[in-house]
Amino acid sequence: MVISQEKIEKYGITDYDPAECLTDEETINAYLAESLASGDQAEFLEALSDVARARGMTQLANETGIARESLYKALNGTTKPRFETILRILNALNIQLTTQYKQATV
Numbered sequence: 689m690v691i692s693q694e695k696i697e698k699y700g701i702t703d704y705d706p707a708e709c710l711t712d713e714e715t716i717n718a719y720l721a722e723s724l725a726s727g728d729q730a731e732f733l734e735a736l737s738d739v740a741r742a743r744g745m746t747q748l749a750n751e752t753g754i755a756r757e758s759l760y761k762a763l764n765g766t767t768k769p770r771f772e773t774i775l776r777i778l779n780a781l782n783i784q785l786t787t788q789y790k791q792a793t794v
Contacts, residue, residue: 706735710742720783730765736777737763743781751780 695701710716716739723735740748740763749756754776762769762777778785 705741706738707742710739716742716783729768733763733765733769736774737765739781739783740777748777748780752776 706719710719720732720735720739723732726732737760740759745756745759748754749759752759754762754773759777761767762773
């Protein structure tokens with residue numbers, strides 16, 4: 689469904705930005721865990737990008753030593769960033785990846 693510009697202005701409709709809702713560690717953890725569980729790399733990178741924007745890309749760039757433009761490129765979902773880059777981003781965000789076995793399906 690396409691919403692006309694007139695209705696957007698009349699009703700004050702704005703684009704939804706998930707980064708605005710990522711205000712605490714519990715929410716961020718659940719958000720990233722769900723995106724990672726999907727198995728879709730682009731989805732996880734988009735979620736990680738949302739978290740990075742919520743925390744501040746400039747600060748993240750300073751903490752990782754990766755230029756802001758490079759961070760946006762790495763997290764845009766169309767590239768395949770190096771695992772080292774992802775680990776640097778997660779570390780700067782104080783996020784730790786863990787593993788566990790999946791339950792077997794019968």
